[in-house]
Amino acid sequence: MHLITVDDTISADRALRLIDRGSTLLWEGDFQNAKQLLTALRRRLPAARGGGFRDHRRHQALRARVLNSLLIATSDHTISLRRAPDVRQACLEAYGRPDGERLIPLRELLGVIGAHQLRHEGIHVEALNARIHPHYGVFAPTRSEYVDLVADHPLPTATVAFDIGTGTGVLAAVLAQRGVPKVVATDNSERAVACASDNVRRLGLDVEVVETDLFPPGRADLIVCNPPWIPARPISLLDHAVYDEDSRMLHGFLNGVREHLNPSGEVWVILSDLAEHLGLRSRSDLLTGFQYAGLRVVGRFSAVPRHRRARDEEVTSLWRLCP
Ligand SMILES: C[S@@+](CC[C@H](N)C(=O)[O-])C[C@H]1O[C@@H](n2cnc3c(N)ncnc32)[C@H](O)[C@@H]1O
Incomplete structure (x- = not known):
């Protein structure tokens, strides 16, 4: 994996170019700004165009590859970035006991946080x-x-x-x-x-x-x-x-x-x-x-x-x- 550290100064267009060239981005800036970058990347990806089920899945896989290329570092389920939420309980529920350093795609981490809320509130x-x-x-x-x-x-x-x-x-x-x-x-x-x-x-x-x-x-x-x-x-x-x-x-x-x-x-x-x-x-x-x-x-x-x-x-x- 070709890992590059990035922060709040990177534009979504540059981030997308780096990902397209095969890099994975490790975020070192403000957590909330990372979420905004993810949203901006999502907007830049082409929408699914008709096609059958296989085209749809190929398209989903491509989106996942790009969007999972923005990583957040955690240490014992803690994020030490500005304005980062406390994800200890959410990560404990998803990954088990804290086990040191982990690099987690931000997209996955947001899913883990959402799942924690759903588990807590119930349906x-x-x-x-x-x-x-x-x-x-x-x-x-x-x-x-x-x-x-x-x-x-x-x-x-x-x-x-x-x-x-x-x-x-x-x-x-x-x-x-x-x-x-x-x-x-x-x-x-x-x-x-x-x-x-x-x-x-x-x-x-x-x-x-x-x-x-x-x-x-x-x-x-x-x-x-x-x-x-x-x-x-x-x-x-x-x-x-x-x-x-x-x-x-x-x-x-x-x-x-x-x-x-x-x-x-x-x-x-x-x-x-x-x-x-x-x-x-x-x-x-x-x-x-x-x-x-x-x-x-x-x-x-x-x-x-x-x-x-x-x-x-x-x-x-x-x-x-x-x-
Ligand atoms: C569509 S979900 C249904 C879950 C639940 N019954 C419901 O109606 O909400 C299918 C479930 O089957 C489980 N499953 C898949 N393969 C299985 C297998 N070989 N033996 C037992 N469970 C299996 C999955 O883990 C999943 O929880």
């Missing part, structure tokens, strides 16, 4: 009439329509339910609050397991949270899964909750679920059809996946996403499947 989830506190790097239930699908859909008779890929634990919490006597939630991300455990404890709900790849031991009467819904390679930490390369989790889930389901049980798969609109998976691929796993579709209930970045035609469905 009100109407279906739970309570707040869910997402941890850094864990999929946050800022979309509510999929939670409502699980909250509103008539429950089959279930003594045991599994929530596979639980994230913040929001769906497991909904199932427990709806009265399922035993709920087991799993995730293969350590951060998600800590986060879900924290949320169910705050809510006073009796949910067992297990770190594992897909299924916990035993069988359930109801198995719920809201898998990452875009079949493409994850790049960033958060991508793992949204991108599922070659639909590995979805197919792993479908192909293993019958072994963990009681014979009269039900499977609920929550899935946005965004991948279909992007041309990354066809509806018939999905239906073939269900069929191949020995599952019949016994119902499909849909909701239109209300979140800001939803595409007009995107629909999220709860697929009810039975062996």
